[in-house]
Amino acid sequence: MLLRLPTSVSEARECLAEGAVPIGGATLVWATWQRDGFPELAMSLRELPEANVVGRGTLGAAVVLHRIGAEAPEALRGAAAGIGTGAVRRTATVGGNIVGSTLRCLLPAALVLDARATVLESGRVYETDLAETVAKRHLMLGLRWRDPVVSGYHKVPADAGGPPPFVVATAVHDDGDGRRLLRVAARDGYEVLSEGVPCAAGSDEASHALERTEFGALPAEARAVVHRQVADVVARSAGA
Known part of the structure; x- marks a missing residue:
């Protein structure tokens, strides 16, 4: 296998045009390749500056999870900190987790931040929403978002090797008006739900509004977790 390490967007586009397979941090594909065979040409974005940005309101797709720190909102920090072991977090990347993983642990946090993805194709670079990015398995260069007033993240404890644990991310945004x-x-399992509801009148209003969406169909225990997190983030936003 030949591994290409492009240092510019134009070079990365050339790699894609040549059929290079993106590998992210390789934590998800290595075992599969060992079983099924390695591709002739692969590509990592770890040397591409645009994919390694860590800053206020932006995060590169090649950034490894343990680098997600104080610059990121609480929801994103909490999601990253709860993924795998320390060794995994030092290798796994933002883009690989959101696009390449079946669990997509960062996706709920990115959704509540109303984040958009910058994606790379052989012919262009453009920005799109996360739904399209995940559905079409785009090669992601990074995320951009507008910081919320407050945010939060909660992962329900679960036994290792069992079903995916239930997680919920929350964020309160100021619309400027x-x-x-x-x-x-x-x-919930491998499915991700996302909704936006008013919260100016408090957490009860928000919780009642959520009950009229897909969240109302969750099991009672999961709905209780959601309501607790809603009450927490709305209460914290009152003083912000």
């Missing part, structure tokens, strides 16, 4: 919107996203 004196109104606030609560975004909530949850992973």
Whole structure:
């Protein structure tokens, strides 16, 4: 296998045009390749500056999870900190987790931040929403978002090797007109739900609104977790 390490977007596009397979941090593909065979040509974005940005409101796709720190909102920090072991977090990348993983542990947090993805194709670079990015398995260069007023993340404890644990991310956003919107996203099994509801009148209003969405169909225990997280983030936003 030949591994290419492009240092510019134009070079990365050339690699894609040649059929290079993106590998992210390789934590998800290595075992599969050992079983099924390695591709002739692969590509990593670890040397590409645009994919390694860590800053306020932006995060590169090649950034490894343990680098997600104080610059990121609480929801994103919490999601990253709860993924795998320390060794995994020092290898796994943002783009690999969101696009390449079946669990997509970072996706709920990215959704409540209303993040958009910059993606790379052989012919262009453009920005799109996360739904398209995940559905079409785009090669992601990075994420951009507008910082929320407050955010939060909770992962329900679960036994190793069992079903994916239930997780919920929350964020309160200021729309700039004196109104606030609560975004909530949850992973239930391998499915991810996401909704935005008003929260100016408090957490009860937001919880009642969520009950009229797909969140109302969650099991009672999962709904209780969601409501607790909603109450927490809305209460914290009141003083912010």
